[in-house]
Amino acid sequence: MDKSLHDHPSTPRTKDEKQALMNRLKRVEGQVRGIQKMVDEDRYCVDILIQISAIQAALKNVGFTITERHIKHCVSDAIQSGEGNETIEELMSVMKQFSK
Amino acid sequence: MDKSLHDHPSTPRTKDEKQALMNRLKRVEGQVRGIQKMVDEDRYCVDILIQISAIQAALKNVGFTITERHIKHCVSDAIQSGEGNETIEELMSVMKQFSK
Amino acid sequence: MDKSLHDHPSTPRTKDEKQALMNRLKRVEGQVRGIQKMVDEDRYCVDILIQISAIQAALKNVGFTITERHIKHCVSDAIQSGEGNETIEELMSVMKQFSK
Amino acid sequence: MDKSLHDHPSTPRTKDEKQALMNRLKRVEGQVRGIQKMVDEDRYCVDILIQISAIQAALKNVGFTITERHIKHCVSDAIQSGEGNETIEELMSVMKQFSK
Numbered sequence: 001m002d003k004s005l006h007d008h009p010s011t012p013r014t015k016d017e018k019q020a021l022m023n024r025l026k027r028v029e030g031q032v033r034g035i036q037k038m039v040d041e042d043r044y045c046v047d048i049l050i051q052i053s054a055i056q057a058a059l060k061n062v063g064f065t066i067t068e069r070h071i072k073h074c075v076s077d078a079i080q081s082g083e084g085n086e087t088i089e090e091l092m093s094v095m096k097q098f099s100k
Numbered sequence: 101m102d103k104s105l106h107d108h109p110s111t112p113r114t115k116d117e118k119q120a121l122m123n124r125l126k127r128v129e130g131q132v133r134g135i136q137k138m139v140d141e142d143r144y145c146v147d148i149l150i151q152i153s154a155i156q157a158a159l160k161n162v163g164f165t166i167t168e169r170h171i172k173h174c175v176s177d178a179i180q181s182g183e184g185n186e187t188i189e190e191l192m193s194v195m196k197q198f199s200k
Numbered sequence: 201m202d203k204s205l206h207d208h209p210s211t212p213r214t215k216d217e218k219q220a221l222m223n224r225l226k227r228v229e230g231q232v233r234g235i236q237k238m239v240d241e242d243r244y245c246v247d248i249l250i251q252i253s254a255i256q257a258a259l260k261n262v263g264f265t266i267t268e269r270h271i272k273h274c275v276s277d278a279i280q281s282g283e284g285n286e287t288i289e290e291l292m293s294v295m296k297q298f299s300k
Numbered sequence: 301m302d303k304s305l306h307d308h309p310s311t312p313r314t315k316d317e318k319q320a321l322m323n324r325l326k327r328v329e330g331q332v333r334g335i336q337k338m339v340d341e342d343r344y345c346v347d348i349l350i351q352i353s354a355i356q357a358a359l360k361n362v363g364f365t366i367t368e369r370h371i372k373h374c375v376s377d378a379i380q381s382g383e384g385n386e387t388i389e390e391l392m393s394v395m396k397q398f399s400k
Contacts, residue, residue: 006144013142021139029132036125042113044106045170049194052163056156057200060299063152068292070145075271076279076288084276092268094149099260099299100157100400160399168392171375176384179376188376192368199360199399200300206344213342225336232329239321242313244306245370249394252363256356257400263352270345294349300357 005090009070010077017069024062031055063098067091105190109170110177117169124162131155163198167191205290209270210277217269224262231255263298267291305390309370310377317369324362331355363398367391 013021032055038048070091078087113121131154138148171191178187213221232255238248270291278287313321332355338348370391378387 004144004146004150006146008142009145013139018139018142022136025132025136025139029129029136032125032129032132036122036129039113039118039121039125042108042118044104045109045166045174046104046106046190046194048166049163049170050104050197052159052166053194053197053200056159056198059152059156059159063149064292064296066145066148066152067295068288070149071271071275071288071291072285074145076284079276079279085272088268088271088276090146091271092264094146094153095267095295096264097150097153098156100153164392164396167395168388171371171388171391172385175371176379176388179379184376185372188368188371191371192364195367195395196364204344204346204350206346208342209345213339218339218342221339222336225332225339229329229332229336232325232332236322236325236329239313239318239325242308242318244304245309245366245374246304246306246390246394248366249363249370250304250397252359252366253394253397253400256359256398259352259356259359263349266345266348266352270349274345290346294346294353297350297353298356300353 005087006074009074011073013069021062021065024058028055028058028062031058067095105187106174109174111173113169121162121165124158128155128158128162131158167195205287206274209274211273213269221262221265224258228255228258228262231258267295305387306374309374311373313369321362321365324358328355328358328362331358367395 031051035048035051035055038051075084075087075091078084131151135148135151135155138151175184175187175191178184231251235248235251235255238251275284275287275291278284331351335348335351335355338351375384375387375391378384
């Protein structure tokens with residue numbers, strides 16, 4: 001998929017939704033910096049791997065939150081305007097990429 | 101696993117190894133900030149999801165690099181001192197966590 | 201999730217859809233038996249692991265096919281009757297289970 | 301990787317190890333046939349997806365069992381004969397395939 005179907009969600013994210021996502025992404029950013037520090041201190045491989053897998057889990061959850069809202073708004077709106085198929089195929093494509 | 105077996109790799113990471121990891125983690129940090137910007141600009145869900153999956157892939161590759169080195173040094177050294185089992189079980193435990 | 205929302209898809213699978221799924225599942229069954237044979241012949245661990253990962257890939261693709269049809273029919277129909285939310289939450293729940 | 305390094309594990313699997321793997325693979329085979337029956341009965345997509353994800357989990361666990369034994373025997377033996385690197389790279393390659 002070269003170009004996504006839209007530039008913005010069909011319903012804009014509320015201030016609260018943005019803030020909640022931002023908080024989680026700030027925490028992820030802090031975790032990534034934490035790993036940089038661990039590398040700098042030459043910390044044990046397994047401890048670094050555990051931290052990486054914590055970030056993976058956090059990002060996966062952010063992804064699920066975004067996906068659920070996407071289906072509840074963008075995909076639902078497209079289905080209700082009778083233009084669901086293209087949007088559903090776009091969703092499947094990103095889900096496949098995620099599952100790699 | 102409450103406490104890892106060691107505090108440091110059995111062979112310290114070289115300056116080049118640290119630098120290579122650091123470069124990749126700096127790039128990941130930049131990608132995470134990129135997603136924060138996308139949230140701030142209320143960008144399309146699918147575009148954000150694609151970026152998240154790019155970070156997941158980058159982190160997975162960092163994880164593989166660390167795992168490979170871990171096996172080539174820490175695990176190999178433990179095996180050669182006849183103390184492989186505990187180290188291998190620790191490795192399996194972190195691999196299972198990673199695969200979730 | 202204790203009990204799913206429905207017993208059948210909102211639109212029954214066609215004979216062709218069933219046959220296509222069945223063919224793929226028969227192939228998976230054959231692959232599983234192939235692995236049993238490999239175990240019986242005490243084949244090399246890595247060769248068995250490669251075959252297991254081929255089955256995982258095949259099952260994942262069957263899962264995606266079923267998910268896409270589920271969204272195009274069951275989820276879409278629920279959304280059009282104004283009952284999308286429960287169905288979307290059920291979908292998210294199974295997607296999370298899949299991603300483990 | 302076109303051709304694996306060996307045809308058999310460096311230490312043959314015991315009768316008990318084979319039997320334990322075989323039991324788990326027989327159960328997986330039964331689960332795959334169970335899904336065929338669900339398709340035949342046109343069962344609800346989500347119920348089928350839950351069963352597929354149960355098979356994925358079972359196969360992943362079989363994979364971990366085989367991987368752990370592989371490291372404890374084949375990889376350990378190679379390391380002790382000073383030929384660890386090639387075996388470790390083969391292991392990493394199959395781990396990457398698994399994580400897709």
